[in-house]
Amino acid sequence: MIKKYLPYLIFVAAAVLLFIIKKKQRGERKKETSTYVIPAETEPFKRDTTSIEYSKHALCRMGCRHIDDEEVKDILLTGKINYSKIEEDNQGVTYPLEGITKDKQFVRVVVAPKANKIVVVTVIDLETDWKCDCK
Numbered sequence: 001m002i003k004k005y006l007p008y009l010i011f012v013a014a015a016v017l018l019f020i021i022k023k024k025q026r027g028e029r030k031k032e033t034s035t036y037v038i039p040a041e042t043e044p045f046k047r048d049t050t051s052i053e054y055s056k057h058a059l060c061r062m063g064c065r066h067i068d069d070e071e072v073k074d075i076l077l078t079g080k081i082n083y084s085k086i087e088e089d090n091q092g093v094t095y096p097l098e099g100i101t102k103d104k105q106f107v108r109v110v111v112a113p114k115a116n117k118i119v120v121v122t123v124i125d126l127e128t129d130w131k132c133d134c135k
Contacts, residue, residue, distance in 0.1 A: 044081070045095060045113035049073045057134060058120040064132035065125045071101040072120060075109045082108065094121055 079097030087094050094112045101107055108124040
């Protein structure tokens with residue numbers, strides 16, 4: 001009798017394992033976003049939305065993922081910096097800001113602060129894998 005159900009048990013175990021792996025890759029979604037604002041003197045950059053520049057890549061990803069510039073600005077002002085995803089290369093430092101948009105998307109906005117502006121490098125929906133042909 002066990003032999004009869006063994007393929008089904010293996011299939012269910014594989015599905016559960018895949019689910020757990022995918023959840024760990026994307027991280028846990030926080031159900032509520034914090035409205036606590038970190039004091040400006042402890043922030044690694046100034047969160048100024050008056051001078052934002054979008055890379056071609058960011059604009060393409062925003063289009064694919066149905067995220068508008070108002071949502072990006074909101075995440076820039078209220079999002080939480082994911083310190084484990086900060087990257088630095090010869091072009092400078094990029095900071096990933098994470099939060100929930102007005103239409104309930106859990107997103108990461110990656111920005112590169114420059115002298116007098118903030119460059120939005122990319123925008124990622126952390127829960128939905130949108131089909132996108134961006135290069």
